[in-house]
Amino acid sequence: MKWQGKTVGYALSGSHCTFAEVMPVIKRFVDEGANVVPIVTQTLLTTDTRFGTSDDWQRQLKSITGNDLISTIVEAEPLGPSKLLDVLVIAPCTGNTTSKLANAVTDSPVLMAAKAQMRNQRPLVLAISTNDGLGLNAANIAKLLVCKNVYFVPFGQDNPQQKPNSLVAKMDLVPEACEAALLGQQLQPLLIERSHS
Numbered sequence: 379m380k381w382q383g384k385t386v387g388y389a390l391s392g393s394h395c396t397f398a399e400v401m402p403v404i405k406r407f408v409d410e411g412a413n414v415v416p417i418v419t420q421t422l423l424t425t426d427t428r429f430g431t432s433d434d435w436q437r438q439l440k441s442i443t444g445n446d447l448i449s450t451i452v453e454a455e456p457l458g459p460s461k462l463l464d465v466l467v468i469a470p471c472t473g474n475t476t477s478k479l480a481n482a483v484t485d486s487p488v489l490m491a492a493k494a495q496m497r498n499q500r501p502l503v504l505a506i507s508t509n510d511g512l513g514l515n516a517a518n519i520a521k522l523l524v525c526k527n528v529y530f531v532p533f534g535q536d537n538p539q540q541k542p543n544s545l546v547a548k549m550d551l552v553p554e555a556c557e558a559a560l561l562g563q564q565l566q567p568l569l570i571e572r573s574h575s
Contacts, residue, residue: 382411386556387463387495388443389488392421393470393507394429399549400469400505405442406553414443415463417491419475423449454487458494465556466495466502469531469549473508473515480518496527501559505531505552511545519545529559534572546572 386407390397407414416439426432439447448454457463468475468488475488484493495502504522508515512535522528531547532555548570558565 380410381407381553384411384464384560385413385415385462387415387417387457387466387491389417389419389466389468389491390422390439391419391468391470391472391475391486391488392425393472394421394425394427396470396507396546396549397422397429397435400552401438401442403469403549403552404439408442408444410553413445415445415448415457416440416443417448417454417466417487419486419488420449423447448487448491451484451487451490454490454494457491458497461498461500463491463495463498463500465500465560466491467505467531467552467556468492468503469505469547469552470507471504471547473506473510473518476504476506476508476515476522477518479504480521496525499527501527501529501556501562503529503531503552503556503559505547505549505555506533507546509541509544511543513543529555529564530568531555532565532568532570534570536572548572 533547536546
């Protein structure tokens with residue numbers, strides 16, 4: 379599907395090890411014609427890690443999308459009344475974000491954008507990246523699996539031997555999952571086997 383004429387909200391929560399994997403996905407949306415609105419958590423704005431600096435990730439997002447970052451709750455709130463986003467994807471979606479979303483906590487721009495999207499009964503697509511997806515967060519994922527207008531990027535265990543509770547989405551399937559979500563469908567299969575290192 380070409381994304382011409384569509385506005386995609388692309389939200390990133392704090393799974394820094396996944397940022398390099400999702401930048402080409404964001405570029406793919408743009409290359410296929412989407413207007414991509416980047417939405418980021420405080421963690422991306424303030425934290426340098428071994429995976430890259432905050433300034434570099436911010437520069438990349440602005441360069442790829444051509445848009446300013448939505449980085450505060452106040453900036454994200456108008457997404458509801460404006461009905462700007464055709465689809466919103468949170469990729470990566472951490473266990474912390476998953477937990478808060480499942481329990482109606484709105485304390486970040488990413489969660490405010492999600493709340494706005496759900497208010498508008500438009501698709502919200504989650505690409506989970508969490509070390510406790512098969513631990514305490516399993517209950518939160520289950521709650522979201524049955525939520526109306528919430529869809530998942532297919533996911534699986536990324537390292538069953540060393541991190542048996544860890545689940546990570548197949549990030550290169552984000553556009554396909556969003557395309558299916560716009561049709562009111564969950565991309566299948568939902569549970570996949572990931573290649574293990």
